[in-house]
Each structure stands twice: as structure tokens, then as C-alpha cells.
Amino acid sequence: MSAGDKATRVFVTPEGVDLRLQIGDGGQRAAAFFIDTVIIVAALIALTMLAFAAGLTTGGQAGTEIAAIIWLLVAFLLRNFYFTAFELGAAAATPGKRLVGLRVAARDGGRLRAEGVLVRNAMRELEVFMPLSVIMIRTQEGGGQAWMYLLAVIWVGIFALFPLFNRDRLRIGDLVGGTWVVRTPSQRLTRDMAVEGSERLVRYPFTPTQLDAYGEKELHVLEEVIRRRDRRTVRAVAERISAKIAWSASPDQDDYDFLSAYYAALRGRLEGRMLMGRRRRDKHAA
């Protein structure tokens, strides 16, 4: 994958196949958390205004009380179970994670368990909410001492940056819950570039020596080039390859046709070697 191997993790299914999952990086995690925070805060503000409106319109104590009860309960649920509830669902992701393209998974390759989700989010209390509320209480009481803020900031800093200091980008909650956050990229099936190339092979008879000039790495670069079909790149690459394999071009040869035929031929050759158990990583390999 183009995202690089730093984010790829071995993840073996019970059937014994490695799915090579991509873990979510720090930026994506932060973005998802930010979106979720905005949703929670917006919901709280809307809820507060609704409660006030309800209290004002109904008047009387009963109305105010019901509004207060609903406010307290919903605020509690939002703070503690917003993340848990969404992550227990089929998508295993909060709206923020979904937007960014992330989901929670069990690190051991097994089922994502409810306890794991519960724990990973109960730890948020420690990571975010507690130091924040300490600061807020101090500010309200007017007794905010500089060192209290400093400590709280350091505290939040340590926990917020914790994912950056381990390979798998685990939060404290992920550590305890046995979970991690992986990417759920959307990937459509792209055209097989060899299909049109094979049809042109008749017009481009390459010799085995000409096909041994490159390996898998170059094949993938070539695949990108003909998929993009940028005229100047196609021309430049066609010239490089022609020179390398000593191909004498006929005057009416189309560069793109040439490349796609060479791609199909090269792939056939390399795949033939693969079947024999001889892979060739790149042009320098034997």
C-alpha cells in the first residue's frame, strides 16, 4: 500500500491469513476525537438551551424539575457513554472515527469485547475529563494557582501525547482495554491494466531477455504510469524502457500502447517465475 509499511501491522485471522491492517496515525486519531468533542459539546449546548426553554415555557416547578432531570441524565450519558455506545455498534466507531475512516478492533485478532470498549472509554475520565474539570473548578472558585494549571496541563499532555510514544499509537485506554484503532479505507476494485495490454501483445513481440530487464518494483511503477496516462510521463518512461531493452520502435508506434503491452508481457513473465517460487523484487535482484 502506498501509505507505507510503518503503519502496517500483522493481523492474522482465525483462518490464518494476514490482513495487514493499517493502524490509524496520531493525526487521524486527534481529528476523530476533535469531531466527537465538537458533537458532544454541541449536543450539551443544544440540550441546555432546550432545558431552559422547556423550563420557561411550562413554568412551574414540575416542568423545571423534569428539564433538570433530563439534563443531568443526558449530560452524564454523553460524558461517559457516548464513545462506548457507538463503539459497541456494528461499525465499532464513533461518528468522528467514521468520518475519518477509523474503527476499534481487538489487538489479539479476536472479537471486540464489550468490556474492552467499556474500559478503553472509562480511561478517558483519567486522560481528559478529570484534569479539565480540576481546572474548571479552580477557575470558578477563583483559587487558580499557576502550578495547578501547570500540573493539569502536564497531566493532559502526558496522556494526550502517549499514543505518539508507542509504535501502535495506543492510548492508555487501548492498553488496558486490549484494543487498537485501525483504518477502514475505502478501496474500489480498479481496472486490471493487463487486460488491454494482452490484446496488444501480438504487435509487440518482446524477447525473454527484454522482459528480464525489470522486477516487481518497476512493474508496479509502470502500472501507476499507465493507469494515470499522463502524456509526458508516458513518453518519458517509454523512451527509458526502449533504451534499456534496446527496442527498435516503428515510426507509427504509440507510446501508451507500447507501455501497456510491455506491462502485460512483464507481468506474465514475473508471474510465471512466481509460480515456480522465484520472485524478483526489483531489477537488481537475480
Added chain:
Amino acid sequence: MTAALKSQRFREEREADWKRLERLMDRAEKRSVASLSDDEILAIPVLYRSTLSALSVARETSLDRGLIDYLEVLSARAYFFVYGSRSTLLDRLGGFFRKDWPAAVRGVWRETVVAALLTALGAVAAALLIAHDAQWYHVFVPEALAGGRDPAASTEALREMLYDGGGSGDGLSVFATFLFTHNAQVALLAFALGFAFCVPSLMLLIYNGATLGAFLTLYFSRGLGFELGGWLLIHGVTELFAVMLAGAAGIRVGWSLAFPGVLSRLDALTAAGRTAGAVMGGVVVMLFFAGLLEGFGRQLINNDLIRYAVAATTALLWAVYFYGPRREARS
């Protein structure tokens, strides 16, 4: 058209199945599992396995990178669906309350004993300190919590508060809700803090005990001990137990981090996290009941003996539920 390459034929023969699985996944993820028919749900695991085996074959025989990327992502999506939880919420909750929660609570019994001892320790320490100097009372019971219940109040006022809920009966339900959310927050905090090698959990437990001890000292010194007992225990059995369990869960997590035993630190932490998580899920429920008992039960029942009876009943119920003998599940 005949494909020239083996990998091309391989792809052409199976593409329809992959596309079908992809469409099913789209629907399951975007809408819900309920939008799939029975046949489709049964087809998914079959399609998943064939896609997965196609992936392993493609990795060994095909150099079509677009195909391999596609199969990896599709297999992962289907994997999460096939091995994800598809039991209904009710099933899960049923299993949790029947089996998982009591088992987890029994699993942390040692920590629970420690938590209870620490609470008692806090109470005794507070009592001794207050006996020494009454000013200590204000250290253990903050103004907001005391609500006028401090050594300066007259005995008569103190007695009245035991039977009046500290406010008019109208504010009852708000009060109950507030208590529930407040206590649940404290319990969750007690748990989360366990991560720092249990120390903060221990301190919170001791502090909770100290507040309790301060109340007890004040009321016993006015000869209101028996009445206070009823006032506290009617919900306190449930609430204190819940807070102790939360502390116990925190201790379990912190302990496994400090002393992982034969497991690696990370594995020990994860194993402890599972148990602790199950305990915590239940603690929130317990606190909900405690809030109901405190907000309604205590304000509506003003007879000491009935209060004690309710307290004893809840104690018995929790004890039997958690620690009572039960039929072993046959595996």
C-alpha cells in the same frame, strides 16, 4: 475474450463474488444488519472465506497490485463483520447480568476486601482526628456535601435533616438524579485512577471512608447514631459497595501493572482490564439503584426500622447475587 494471464483469468472468474460481498458490506455498514435477508446473512461467511482464500492465492500468484489492495480491504471489512458481535443488545445484556458481571465481581474479591478495609481505615482515622480536634470535620466533609450538617448545627436540626432529605419533597427526583450522576462519576474516577499503580484509588477509598467516619462521629456524639445508620444504610449498602467495587477494579488494574506476574506487563494489564471493565459496567447500574434508594426510598421512608430492613434486604440481595452458589455452566 480470453485472458492471456493466469492472474487475469483468476480475477475474472471470481470478480462477481467479490463485488457481491462488497455490496452486502456496504449495506450492512451504511444501513444495518437488519436490512439484509437471511439468505444474504448466510452468504456472507461463505463469500468472506472465498475472498480470504483468493487473497492468499493472489498474494502468491498475481502482481496486480490494485487487486491485492482491494482484496485486503474487502477481507478486513468482512472479517470485522463475520467475527464482530452480531448478538442483539438484549442478549448481551442478559449474558452480562446472568454470568459475566457476578463472575467478574467474584474475581476481584481480594481487592474488594482491601477496598473495604481501606474505607474502614479512613473512617476510623477521621473519627480519631475529629475526637482530637473538631475542626478536622471540615477537612473531610466539604461545605457543599455537608449542607449544614456540621458540628455547629443543633442536635435538633441534625435530627430533622435525617428525616427531611435536606430539602422540600418536590426536589426529590432532581436530587436522586444528581446523586446518581455524581456518584457514578466518582466511581468511574476511582476506577480510572487505579492505573497510576493503584495509589490514587486507595486514596480515594480512604477519603470516602473518612467522610463517612466524620458523619458517624458527629451524629454519634449527639446520640443520633442509630438514626444516622438507617439514613445512611438504606442506600449506603448499595452505594458504598459500588464504590468499593470500583476501587477494587482500579486496584486490580494498578496491581497488574505493578506486579504482572508471569505475563508480560501489557498482557497482564489487558487481562485485568477485562475483569475490571465488567465490574465497572455493573457498578454504574448499582449506583443507579443507589440513587433511586437515596432519592426516593430515603425521602419517603421515615421509619428507622423500615430503613434498616431495606438496607438488610439490599445487602442480602447483593450478597446472594454476587457470591451465592450457582449452578456451574456446563461447557
